[in-house]
Amino acid sequence: MPTIDILLPGFAIDTDQGYPAFCGVFLVRGPDADGRDRNILVDAAHVGRRPFLWNALAAHGLTAGDIDTVVLTHAHWDHVQNIDLFPQATLVLHPDERRYAHTPHANDWATPAWTGLLLEQLPVREVTDGEEIIPGVEVIALPGHSPGSIGVVVRTDQGRATITGDALHFAYVARTGRNPLVFWDADQAAQSIERILTVSDLVYPGHDRPFRLTADGDIDYLEPFALTLTGLRPDTAGLSFADGSARPLWVMPGVDEQRTLYEKNADDVAGRISGVPRVLRPVPRAAGPARS
DSSP states (O other), X not given: OOEEEEEEOOOOOOBTTBOOOOOOEEEEEEEOTTSOEEEEEEOOXXXXXXXXXXXXXXXXXXXXXXXXXXXXXXXXXXXXXXXXXXXXXEEEEOHHHHHHHHSOOTTXXXXXXXXXXXXXXXXXXXXXXXOEEETTEEEEEOOSSSTTOEEEEEEETTEEEEEEEGGGOSTTHHHHOOOXXXXXXXXXXXXXXXXXXXXXXXXXXXXXXXXXXXXXXXXEESSOOOOOOOSOOTTOTTOOOOOOSOOOOEEOTTGGGHHHHHHHTHHHHHHHHHHOOOOOOOOOSSSSOOOO
């Protein structure tokens, strides 16, 4: 059966000076329909985690050149920036996400204007709800946080495990039922959370540890928490900790304009996609270059 390994764990860390935005990065492995072994990366993280991604691949006996498929749960900056490490891979994402990334809303700080150009640097396979990537690994549509958010449902020997991206950022969202950060549609986002919990035995969130829900609805984490902060000491003057048990709900200003703008720009986006030249970068030979 297909397997899931955590290459980079997701963390629910915020500060009053910005977002570290450490998303989970996952390795899904299994045979395709012809029996060939496949290495599938789900999300790629941002460039601040690049050396750690190299090292994580090496720890699993892989290099960037061994990854044949990169699935993006969505196109926000913290999930996409390292896709250029995998020029031999096919990029898999939802068509609505691909098109929106070329003309994001002006208030959408998670989708910088260059995002669409970045996506076109790899061969793209557009997928929709229910499509199979390899046997036992299929796409689930989870719109709301962004227009084309998707998850990956993996049929493992422990049950159906869903890699959710930011359709479900944090484990506590399984109990609140509300997405704390919405760039597209809050009601759709809530429906996507419900769908995840309906189809999943195990959940791999976008920015938290994998978990299952107990019969009483409690969070049962499947991995221990482990994180080392550097550059700070517990007694550093000015350092303080706030209650991080939940985030305030935030919906992007102008979200009601989204659909109209998206449809209005459809022809322009199609032209952009067809006219973007691909620029391939060589696969690094080193498993992990020295940190700068």
